[in-house]
Amino acid sequence: MINTQPLPVDIHVVYACDRxxxxxxxxxxxxxxxxxxxxxxxxxxxxxxxVVIVGFADDDRALLKRIAxxxxxxxxLTLVDYELTNxxxxxxxxxxxxxxxxxxxxxxxxxxxRVIWIDADTLVLSDITELWDCDLDGHWIGTTNCVLTDAxxxxxxxxxxxxxxxxxxTINAGVMVLDLMxxxxxxxxxxxxxxxxxxxxxxxxxxxxAIAFNYPVRKILDHKWNWRGALRESEPYWAAGxxxxxxxxxxxxxxxxxxxxxxxxxxxxxxxxxxxxxNRIHQALDLPSxxxxxxxxxxxxxxxxxxxxxxLRKARWFFVMAVLNFPLAxxxxxxxxxxxxxxxxxxxxxxxxxxxxxxxAITERRTPCAEKGFVDLASKRRI
Ligand SMILES: [Mn+2]
Numbered sequence: 001m002i003n004t005q006p007l008p009v010d011i012h013v014v015y016a017c018d019r020x021x022x023x024x025x026x027x028x029x030x031x032x033x034x035x036x037x038x039x040x041x042x043x044x045x046x047x048x049x050x051v052v053i054v055g056f057a058d059d060d061r062a063l064l065k066r067i068a069x070x071x072x073x074x075x076x077l078t079l080v081d082y083e084l085t086n087x088x089x090x091x092x093x094x095x096x097x098x099x100x101x102x103x104x105x106x107x108x109x110x111x112x113x114r115v116i117w118i119d120a121d122t123l124v125l126s127d128i129t130e131l132w133d134c135d136l137d138g139h140w141i142g143t144t145n146c147v148l149t150d151a152x153x154x155x156x157x158x159x160x161x162x163x164x165x166x167x168x169x170t171i172n173a174g175v176m177v178l179d180l181m182x183x184x185x186x187x188x189x190x191x192x193x194x195x196x197x198x199x200x201x202x203x204x205x206x207x208x209x210a211i212a213f214n215y216p217v218r219k220i221l222d223h224k225w226n227w228r229g230a231l232r233e234s235e236p237y238w239a240a241g242x243x244x245x246x247x248x249x250x251x252x253x254x255x256x257x258x259x260x261x262x263x264x265x266x267x268x269x270x271x272x273x274x275x276x277x278x279n280r281i282h283q284a285l286d287l288p289s290x291x292x293x294x295x296x297x298x299x300x301x302x303x304x305x306x307x308x309x310x311x312l313r314k315a316r317w318f319f320v321m322a323v324l325n326f327p328l329a330x331x332x333x334x335x336x337x338x339x340x341x342x343x344x345x346x347x348x349x350x351x352x353x354x355x356x357x358x359x360x361a362i363t364e365r366r367t368p369c370a371e372k373g374f375v376d377l378a379s380k381r382r383i
Contacts, residue, residue, distance in 0.1 A: 151241020
């Protein structure tokens with residue numbers, strides 16, 4: 001009998017990181033596969049996950065292979081070894097070569113014409129096929145804007161080095177759709193590498209700045225594909241032109257949550273829905289345990305106020321905060337003691353209810369893995 005089953009459509013997703021990000025990478029890949037397995041394209045599409053790895057040990061590779069297995073969908077994992085060569089000496093940003101690896105995808109991923117780039121510090125919640133099918137309208141790249149409206153530029157431009165004439169020019173490079181075929185034709189790699197080399201000593205977000213200023217007009221992706229609202233402390237919040245802007249951004253149902261530095265589930269105990277979800281996947285995968293700590297006082301003050309109109313933008317602006325927001329800090333003293341007593345259950349007023357996790361979920365998270373049935377889940381997935 002002739003097999004008339006059509007060939008599956010290949011979807012290509014790429015990550016790149018060193019082993020310092022292994023746990024984030026593992027959780028993100030697993031969430032990507034989980035969402036694909038429960039989506040409606042698992043029988044018609046094949047999910048190809050490429051990971052450009054820097055300095056991974058054999059154990060790390062084995063771990064990735066273990067977590068990337070699927071019994072219900074077609075999933076292929078490809079590891080691409082890469083060695084750093086100090087391409088940008090004396091650069092301001094220490095990981096410049098790692099974050100600009102994206103420029104090299106056209107030559108690293110031969111025979112592939114389109115990829116979706118996803119940062120490792122993410123949770124994928126929706127079937128990626130919808131993003132894969134997006135029309136780039138002739139551009140070689142699709143990205144989400146870093147800020148929401150032109151009104152946000154006033155504050156955003158105080159802290160970013162470059163100046164933008166439109167919110168559409170701003171970029172967050174956490175999730176991107178890249179047309180590798182066009183990148184090859186347009187020689188994008190050469191353009192971006194030359195520009196990055198030239199300005200390496202002043203670039204603080206190298207690849208974002210290189211893409212934003214060399215290619216200011218790009219396909220704009222919906223914010224749900226790179227949603228940075230888990231803590232309400234990202235640019236769409238602190239640079240927002242109005243309270244409504246913040247509210248609308250918070251109301252987005254994310255397809256991909258981007259956790260972003262500096263506060264992330266492995267280092268900070270903060271009660272939010274997505275920190276909790278990250279921890280659950282992390283536990284289910286039986287990864288080495290993390291030791292998240294309660295947030296320091298000034299970060300606490302920041303989180304108590306974030307999303308509102310207080311005159312603070314970044315927690316590290318300690319001095320400015322201490323002077324301008326002394327009354328606020330004073331007001332936070334007692335709540336901070338409460339937070340320190342049980343940080344997992346503390347509800348920050350700046351983080352809205354739907355972003356918090358429930359007391360039951362916290363209790364469940366504190367139960368050892370084996371009692372929760374994660375072991376069964378693990379054996380089902382052969383992990
Ligand atoms: Mn990121």
